[in-house]
Amino acid sequence: MTSTTGPVSSDAAGPVRINAMERSTTATGGGSSRREATRQKLYEAAVTLIAEQGFSATTVDEIAERAGVAKGTVYYNFASKSVLFEELLRHGVGLLTASLREAAEQTDLAGGTKVDALDAMIRAGLGFIARYPAFTQLYVAELWRTNRAWQSTLMVVRQQVVAVIEDVLRAGVANGEFSDEIDVPLTAAALVGMVLVAALDWQSFQPERSLDDVHAALSRLLQGRVSGSR
Amino acid sequence: MTSTTGPVSSDAAGPVRINAMERSTTATGGGSSRREATRQKLYEAAVTLIAEQGFSATTVDEIAERAGVAKGTVYYNFASKSVLFEELLRHGVGLLTASLREAAEQTDLAGGTKVDALDAMIRAGLGFIARYPAFTQLYVAELWRTNRAWQSTLMVVRQQVVAVIEDVLRAGVANGEFSDEIDVPLTAAALVGMVLVAALDWQSFQPERSLDDVHAALSRLLQGRVSGSR
DNA sequence: GTTTTTGTACTGACCAGTCAGTTCAAGGCG
DNA sequence: CGCCTTGAACTGACTGGTCAGTACAAAAAC
Numbered sequence: 145m146t147s148t149t150g151p152v153s154s155d156a157a158g159p160v161r162i163n164a165m166e167r168s169t170t171a172t173g174g175g176s177s178r179r180e181a182t183r184q185k186l187y188e189a190a191v192t193l194i195a196e197q198g199f200s201a202t203t204v205d206e207i208a209e210r211a212g213v214a215k216g217t218v219y220y221n222f223a224s225k226s227v228l229f230e231e232l233l234r235h236g237v238g239l240l241t242a243s244l245r246e247a248a249e250q251t252d253l254a255g256g257t258k259v260d261a262l263d264a265m266i267r268a269g270l271g272f273i274a275r276y277p278a279f280t281q282l283y284v285a286e287l288w289r290t291n292r293a294w295q296s297t298l299m300v301v302r303q304q305v306v307a308v309i310e311d312v313l314r315a316g317v318a319n320g321e322f323s324d325e326i327d328v329p330l331t332a333a334a335l336v337g338m339v340l341v342a343a344l345d346w347q348s349f350q351p352e353r354s355l356d357d358v359h360a361a362l363s364r365l366l367q368g369r370v371s372g373s374r
Numbered sequence: 375m376t377s378t379t380g381p382v383s384s385d386a387a388g389p390v391r392i393n394a395m396e397r398s399t400t401a402t403g404g405g406s407s408r409r410e411a412t413r414q415k416l417y418e419a420a421v422t423l424i425a426e427q428g429f430s431a432t433t434v435d436e437i438a439e440r441a442g443v444a445k446g447t448v449y450y451n452f453a454s455k456s457v458l459f460e461e462l463l464r465h466g467v468g469l470l471t472a473s474l475r476e477a478a479e480q481t482d483l484a485g486g487t488k489v490d491a492l493d494a495m496i497r498a499g500l501g502f503i504a505r506y507p508a509f510t511q512l513y514v515a516e517l518w519r520t521n522r523a524w525q526s527t528l529m530v531v532r533q534q535v536v537a538v539i540e541d542v543l544r545a546g547v548a549n550g551e552f553s554d555e556i557d558v559p560l561t562a563a564a565l566v567g568m569v570l571v572a573a574l575d576w577q578s579f580q581p582e583r584s585l586d587d588v589h590a591a592l593s594r595l596l597q598g599r600v601s602g603s604r
Numbered sequence: 605g606t607t608t609t610t611g612t613a614c615t616g617a618c619c620a621g622t623c624a625g626t627t628c629a630a631g632g633c634g
Numbered sequence: 635c636g637c638c639t640t641g642a643a644c645t646g647a648c649t650g651g652t653c654a655g656t657a658c659a660a661a662a663a664c
Contacts, residue, residue, distance in 0.1 A: 178607085178608070178609090178663070178664075179607085179608070182608085182609080195519075195520075196519065196520050196521040196522075197430075197519070197521060197522070198428055198429065198430050198519065199428070199430075199431075200427075200428055200430035200431040201429075201430040203652085203653060203654080204653080204654060204655080205653075205654090213609080213610090214609065214610045214611060214612095215610095215611085215612095215654095215655090216609075216610065216611075216612095216656090216657090216658095217608080217609055217610075219654095219655070219656080220608070220609070221608095224654080224655080225654070225655090281518050281519070284514060284515070284518065285428075285514075285515045285516070285518070285519065286515070288511050288514065288515065288574050288578055289425075289426065289427070289428065289511070289515065290425075290426050290578075292426075292427070302579075323594075325594075326591070326594060327587065327590070327591040329575075329580065330572055330575075330576070330580075330583070330587070330588060330591035330592075331591055331594075331595060333571055333572045333575035333576075334568045334569075334571065334572040334591065334592055334595055335568075335595075336571055337567045337568050337569075337570055337571020337572055337575075338564045338565075338567050338568040338571075339564075339567075340567055340571060341563055341564065341566055341567020341568075341570060341571065342560055342563045342564040342567055344518045345559075345560075345563035345567075346560070346563075348518055348520075349532075350559065350560075353560070357557065357560070358560060360557070361556070361557040361560035361561055361564065362560075362564055364553075364555075364556060364561075365561060365564055365565075365596075366595075366598075367598060368596075368597060368598010408628085408629085408642085408643070409642085409643070412643080412644085433618080433619060433620085434619075434620060434621080435618095435619075435620090443644080443645090444644060444645040444646060445620095445621090445645080445646070446621095446622085446623085446643095446644065446645050446646065447643075447644050447645075448621095449620090449621065449622080450642095450643065450644065450645095451643090451644095454620080454621080455620070455621090
């Protein structure tokens with residue numbers, strides 16, 4: 145019921161503000177809010193359970209129980225366990241990319257450099273991970289799996305995240321702020337990894353640190369202020 | 375049978391040089407080589423299957439079949455599926471840390487700086503991942519799981535990897551090469567993440583790139599040569 | 605009166621772990 | 635050498651349990 149569990153927290157009683165991806169809820173365009181509330185509860189329950197145990201080890205009965213809902217309801221709302229998971233993934237990644245893109249845009253509007261934009265995106269990424277740790281865990285754990293039914297969903301979802309960063313890197317190269325010798329895709333992947341792993345480590349092994357601490361450490365690394373004492 | 379699958383390749387016909395952890399193979403002190411060969415086959419089979427599908431989705435029957443061995447043999451050699459997995463983890467991480475540590479030492483002996491050492495470790499890490507991609511996948515996917523039977527094994531194993539890097543960072547701070555304001559644990563985690571994620575991305579999504587390419591990109595990032603055109 | 609949820613019961617597949625029995629390899633012995 | 639013994643290593647059918655997904659009648663909710 146409480147939030148802090150996943151990327152699906154929005155007030156269940158309020159109007160629907162999910163980034164639309166439903167097949168065709170109803171013709172009215174609003175979508176039944178009762179149904180939507182149930183889905184939210186299922187997302188929240190599923191995201192934590194799957195993050196903790198993995199997809200296969202998590203049972204539909206568990207998800208239903210944690211969501212406070214009958215098992216039949218799960219199947220009334222989602223075609224299968226896998227479909228529930230895929231929609232969860234898409235939903236969460238939508239939130240993440242929106243957050244990153246917004247951070248980059250804000251910096252642009254404020255007349256910041258591209259380094260500033262990257263920095264702001266690091267902060268936004270950390271903020272997202274702090275708010276939705278379970279989702280992040282699940283994302284990392286499933287992203288590099290091959291041989292899985294939802295391979296294609298995973299590819300799409302990865303590309304969305306990386307693309308946001310690649311855009312900023314390319315813009316920086318174009319305006320001369322970054323070396324034109326940087327490898328855009330690899331650097332983007334490395335940056336994602338840096339933030340992801342540092343943040344997960346932070347959450348799992350030293351949760352007492354503040355977001356600012358973590359941000360400062362990563363920012364220093366990004367700007368090459370590691371070598372050179374002082 | 376071929377290697378390239380996991381951190382468990384050594385020639386099965388050769389003398390036993392496994393990092394010892396056997397209960398009490400025989401009194402002769404050598405350990406049955408037949409048994410050891412079977413274990414190797416099981417490790418190899420398990421590492422790829424678990425990397426592809428995850429621990430829970432991989433069945434003991436599958437592992438046995440891929441290893442060309444009967445199911446009972448798995449249980450003759452390992453107390454349970456989880457134990458097999460834990461020993462696999464420990465074995466692989468042992469190889470990784472040895473490789474990292476060696477890279478750092480070599481640099482030291484050659485009179486290199488600590489930045490050089492980090493650079494050499496990045497290269498060693500990339501080499502390891504290229505040789506044992508399945509193990510790396512599995513490591514990343516399982517490392518941040520909570521609520522799991524092998525929590526403690528995971529903690530130990532993580533600490534071993536991070537410690538190698540932290541040591542170099544601390545040495546660099548001590549000799550004035552690095553700023554004394556860097557956050558050692560966080561920076562170490564970030565570096566691990568940078569290498570891990572960039573390498574997995576490389577393997578999964580742009581395998582045509584050479585190790586040198588990837589190394590160059592990460593090295594540039596490490597040394598802050600991203601900003602500044604040229 | 606239509607949509608959504610509930611609760612319970614059921615099915616069929618799948619799977620971790622077991623165990624009684626078989627094979628292997630190495631040493632002893634005639 | 636060929637034969638036997640012994641214990642370690644291996645086998646694979648079997649068991650007990652679990653779980654995804656189904657079915658459906660009755661109750662809420664709207």
